[in-house]
Amino acid sequence: MSNSSRRKWLRAGLGAAAGASGIAVAARLAERYGLVPPDAGNIYGPGATLTYATQRLLTDGTMAREFTRSQISARPFANGKPLQEAEFLRLQEGGFSEWRLSVDGLVARPATFTLAELKSMPARSQITQLACEEGWSFIAEWTGVVLSDVLAAVGILPQARFVTYQSFQKRWRNSVDMADALHPQTLVIYGMNGGDLPTGHGGPLRMRVPRQLGYKSVKYINRLTVTDGLQLPARARGYAWYAGI
Numbered sequence: 557m558s559n560s561s562r563r564k565w566l567r568a569g570l571g572a573a574a575g576a577s578g579i580a581v582a583a584r585l586a587e588r589y590g591l592v593p594p595d596a597g598n599i600y601g602p603g604a605t606l607t608y609a610t611q612r613l614l615t616d617g618t619m620a621r622e623f624t625r626s627q628i629s630a631r632p633f634a635n636g637k638p639l640q641e642a643e644f645l646r647l648q649e650g651g652f653s654e655w656r657l658s659v660d661g662l663v664a665r666p667a668t669f670t671l672a673e674l675k676s677m678p679a680r681s682q683i684t685q686l687a688c689e690e691g692w693s694f695i696a697e698w699t700g701v702v703l704s705d706v707l708a709a710v711g712i713l714p715q716a717r718f719v720t721y722q723s724f725q726k727r728w729r730n731s732v733d734m735a736d737a738l739h740p741q742t743l744v745i746y747g748m749n750g751g752d753l754p755t756g757h758g759g760p761l762r763m764r765v766p767r768q769l770g771y772k773s774v775k776y777i778n779r780l781t782v783t784d785g786l787q788l789p790a791r792a793r794g795y796a797w798y799a800g801i
């Protein structure tokens with residue numbers, strides 16, 4: 557079967573299964589075709605599987621909405637307190653010249669990037685909405701490097717299935733699958749609304765995944781690891797791993 561007819565068939569199958577005999581059948585179908593999110597064995601169970609599977613089938617390749625400059629929020633909300641750790645303040649005082657993004661795991665050439673090196677790569681800006689699961693949101697222009705360019709620079713191996721990203725704030729770690737990792741709107745950002753990314757919003761470096769809820773856009777990232785599976789917990793604070801919007 558060709559890819560697109562397989563997709564059509566799967567989509568019809570999932571819809572029929574959901575309608576006819578409930579989501580358990582759809583979940584089994586999804587499992588057979590590798591559409592089960594890695595955290596499905598939890599309280600969300602088959603419901604989350606169906607959401608993930610149908611969203612993957614229906615929205616793969618689709619884009620998060622982009623806005624115009626006039627729609628940028630006047631007062632974006634920086635969630636959380638400013639970082640107080642001595643090490644962070646020291647790095648900040650040095651203009652973050654010592655900040656590093658290391659990239660390891662299932663890559664051909666593990667590497668470490670400075671901010672200057674990332675800024676020398678082709679830049680992309682997008683005006684998208686950051687939506688928190690708690691109900692608030694704002695629109696901003698985000699500037700950075702397309703994650704797939706960073707991955708191309710280190711060469712991802714064929715077994716790669718997820719990209720895990722780690723924050724300077726150790727408990728903030730999350731990951732995306734390859735569909736989102738290679739998506740053209742998934743950025744590693746260092747700029748916001750025309751200036752440097754403020755530390756309140758995750759500066760100097762942040763993951764920006766506009767097709768998912770705000771908590772997947774982890775701030776203060778310093779490490780990417782390419783994996784073939786997921787070491788849970790991949791959830792932040794008990795939130796679902798897949799947070800498509």
Ligand SMILES: Nc1nc2c(c(=O)[nH]1)N[C@H]1C(S)=C(S)[C@@H](COP(=O)(O)O)O[C@H]1N2
Binds near residue numbers: 723770772774776
């Ligand atoms: N390192 C880190 N990343 C984080 C968070 C955080 O507290 N620490 N909060 C998350 C949540 S829940 C949301 S909604 C957004 C908020 O982004 P903002 O501070 O730019 O509004 O960042 C996400 N990334």
Ligand SMILES: [Mo]
Binds near residue numbers: 687688689770
């Ligand atoms: Mo959030």
